[in-house]
Amino acid sequence: MIYFDNAASTKPDLDILEKYRQINEELYANPSSLNNFSKHCEHLFNQTKHQILSSLNLKNDYDVIFTSGASESNSLALIGYVIKNIKKGDNIIVSEVEHASILNASKYLSEKYNIKVSYLKIKSDGQYDVEHFKTLINKKTILVSLMLVNNEIGTIYDMSKIKEILKEYPDVIFHSDAVQAIGKINYDYNLFDMFTLSGHKIHSMKGQGALILKKNLQLSPLIFGGNQQENIRSGTLDLANAYCLNLAIKKAIKEIDIHQKNVQLIHDKIFKYLKNNGDLYELNSKIDDLCYILNFSFKHKKASVMCEALSLKGIQTTTVSACSSHVDSSSYVVKALGKNESIYKNTLRISFSKYNTLKEADEFIDAVETLNMEIKDER
């Protein structure tokens, strides 16, 4: 099997899986109890937090809230912050290309709390429209949430001008969904007041995520219980998950440059093939986007049919929404780039990891070429 769907989920590393088993076998005490076994687990849990902050090169005014994944972290960041701070203002800004967890949390805030949600546009080059941002921000804005790397097309967003504008609004909290950036690009995360990450995107397991936030921020909890994790996220502290997330972050950051070189070669080979065959494919990703994600559209075929056919050949990709010939593979991100309907309804996303090889890139190209001849044009 060729697995080209790593932006959706990655293969867990064996050493991380082994650590998870070992901790559950040996260090199973509840870290919040008062006996010595528990205290040992609590100590390791706190150490894990510090190691995450240190791997991410964060100053010591940050804290880690462990969650079940990025969807929970994003929901907590938006809903938790806004509910707690609703007296400060009633406007938030998110981009139109955010992950559903941000868009739906925003919708919830708008419908239930009457929050005005402003949607930042992107330009045709994929970058945030800074001039538009200037028109959206105002004295009532309390939170801005902008993703760092786009999960559908791989744009690495330039935050410098946004950050410049935010200097004039020191009370506005800046959150970023950094799920697709962690371990893929070198970045100074001190830029954000809060950011989100997820374990299963960096070769750890599903069910692991974190919201990293400045210690002075006040958030309402979304989950109620025994007041664990600063009363922001209750529930028995999960040492095994926290420990494995920490390991995955440490490894991913340490190995960024090594893996990036290999993935760049795979990406460039396929990118070049798609570009040289412009009569068949429209590239939705640019050459300088994150090399781990490559998005393109079929000009004459239905992407969902191609995705299924590739899958039958053992090549796993995604059309972004769903891999089924009965479903439109419509991408709101590609639509936001200003592309026409036949393009944004026929996107295929391929996404790589350290486990992919150049040979797989050749096999992918061969398979797509063959299918282009075998499958009849639908459009």
Ligand code: PLP
């Ligand atoms: N944010 C982005 C940018 C993502 O790509 C994803 C996963 O697809 C998520 C959030 C949600 O992550 P999780 O599966 O950890 O909830």
